[in-house]
Structures are given as C-alpha cells and as structure tokens.
Amino acid sequence: MENATTFWAVVSAAAVAAFVHTLIGPDHYLPFIALAKCRNWRMGKTLLWTFVCGIGHIVSALLIAVVFYAFGKWLTKAHFELLETYRGDLAAWLLMVLGAAYLIWGLHAAFRARPHTHTHQHEDGEVHTHQHRHTCTRHRHWHERPDTAKALPWILFIIFAFGPCEALWPLLTGAAIVGTTCLIVSTLVFSAVTILTMLVTVGLTLRGIRLLKFTFLERYAHAIAGLTILLCGIAIAFLGL
Numbered sequence: 001m002e003n004a005t006t007f008w009a010v011v012s013a014a015a016v017a018a019f020v021h022t023l024i025g026p027d028h029y030l031p032f033i034a035l036a037k038c039r040n041w042r043m044g045k046t047l048l049w050t051f052v053c054g055i056g057h058i059v060s061a062l063l064i065a066v067v068f069y070a071f072g073k074w075l076t077k078a079h080f081e082l083l084e085t086y087r088g089d090l091a092a093w094l095l096m097v098l099g100a101a102y103l104i105w106g107l108h109a110a111f112r113a114r115p116h117t118h119t120h121q122h123e124d125g126e127v128h129t130h131q132h133r134h135t136c137t138r139h140r141h142w143h144e145r146p147d148t149a150k151a152l153p154w155i156l157f158i159i160f161a162f163g164p165c166e167a168l169w170p171l172l173t174g175a176a177i178v179g180t181t182c183l184i185v186s187t188l189v190f191s192a193v194t195i196l197t198m199l200v201t202v203g204l205t206l207r208g209i210r211l212l213k214f215t216f217l218e219r220y221a222h223a224i225a226g227l228t229i230l231l232c233g234i235a236i237a238f239l240g241l
Contacts, residue, residue, distance in 0.1 A: 007182050010175050014186040018193035021167040022201070026233040027095060030200045034225035036206055038106075039152070043203065049153040050202045053160040054195035061165040062187070065172050083196055091163025098155060099230025106222030143146035163236075165194065
C-alpha cells in the first residue's frame with residue numbers, strides 16, 4: 001500500500017509540475033499565438049504546430065536524460081548543470097534573434113502601409129488630392145515565399161528542440177527511485193499534461209483574441225508578434241521563466 005501511495009504521489013506531482021511549468025513559461029504558448037494572429041493561421045494549423053513543438057520540447061529532454069543515464073559513469077553533475085545552462089541560453093537567444101528580426105521586418109511593413117496623401121494634376125489643369133495606403137507588395141510576396149513563411153514554424157520547432165523541458169529531469173530522477181513503472185507513467189503524464197496545457201492555452205487565448213477587433217493595430221500585427229517573441233526570449237534568459 002505504501003508503494004502504491006508513493007507511486008500515485010509521484011504521478012500526481014508530475015501532472016501538477018507539468019501544468020504549472022507550462023503556464024508560467026510564456027514561451028510555451030505566446031509565440032504560437034502571436035504568429036497565428038499575424039500570419040492568419042487557421043486554428044488547426046496553429047494547434048498542429050503547437051503539438052509538434054511540444055513533442056520536440058519533451059523528446060529533447062528525454063534524449064538528454066538517456067545520454068546522461070548511458071554515460072553516467074563519465075559525466076558528473078557539473079557536466080549536467082553546464083549543459084542545462086548552455087542549452088537554456090541558446091534557446092533564449094534563438095528566440096530573441098527571431099523576435100528581433102521579425103520585429104524589424106514588421107515595423108518596415110507597417111511603415112510602408114501607413115496612409116499618405118498624393119496630389120494629381122489632370123490634363124485640363126484640375127488638381128486634386130487623395131489619401132491611400134500601399135498594399136505592401138513585399139508583404140504579400142513575403143507570405144508566398146516557401147523559404148520564409150513556411151520556414152517560421154520549423155524555426156520555432158528547432159528552438160523548442162534546443163530548449164528541452166528541464167522540469168522533467170528532476171521528476172525522472174525521483175520516479176526512477178520508485179520503480180520502472182512509475183518512471184514510465186510519470187513521464188507519459190508529464191508529457192501529456194504539458195502538451196495539453198499548451199494546446200488549451202493557445203486555443204482559448206487565440207479564440208478570445210479573434211473575438212476582439214483592434215483595427216487600428218492591424219498594420220502593426222507583425223511588429224507586435226516579433227516583440228512578443230523577443231520578450232519571451234528575454235524572459236527566459238534574464239528572468240528564468
């Protein structure tokens with residue numbers, strides 16, 4: 001009975017840890033929400049890439065754990081801490097670079113789309129002015145290029161793969177002490193709750209945002225998305241989220 005109690009305590013802890021870790025980490029959902037909003041992704045596409053990146057986030061952590069288990073005789077705790085530090089910094093800086101580049105491009109697109117006035121003179125001498133805004137041809141072409149628009153979700157996937165879910169590692173250690181079954185079940189529960197929390201958070205937030213109309217911010221959508229991703233990277237690098 002004591003073993004059963006310990007087993008379920010560890011499994012429950014895995015579920016709670018996964019839920020809390022995902023919610024307090026804005027990088028788990030804000031990049032998907034920002035990109036989906038400004039790129040006009042369908043809900044299905046957004047949730048698909050959220051799921052794919054969540055899998056990469058979990059699998060990379062498991063692979064690192066397997067490597068340390070297999071080569072534990074030669075690797076020390078210092079090696080583990082060094083790897084954890086560098087992979088976290090790498091993921092954060094990748095997010096910051098992506099966000100900064102997208103922010104700059106978004107500001108450029110917004111600047112091109114600003115309304116302005118033109119003066120025209122007809123052959124009969126009549127002069128008139130009218131206000132309009134460019135439809136931003138480059139903006140449309142950027143959408144159509146497979147090496148740019150289609151690369152964005154894959155870039156996010158690579159960033160998530162380089163930023164494995166570090167909250168899983170101490171859980172694996174504790175679950176392994178209880179037993180193999182506990183280790184497997186806890187890992188599955190942690191993975192499922194993490195990805196499910198990501199999907200629900202992204203889905204509900206995106207649905208709520210789409211009900212609101214911010215027409216005055218529409219031409220800044222890409223810049224706002226870039227700023228959001230940039231701030232996620234800053235939060236990871238300097239705030240430890």
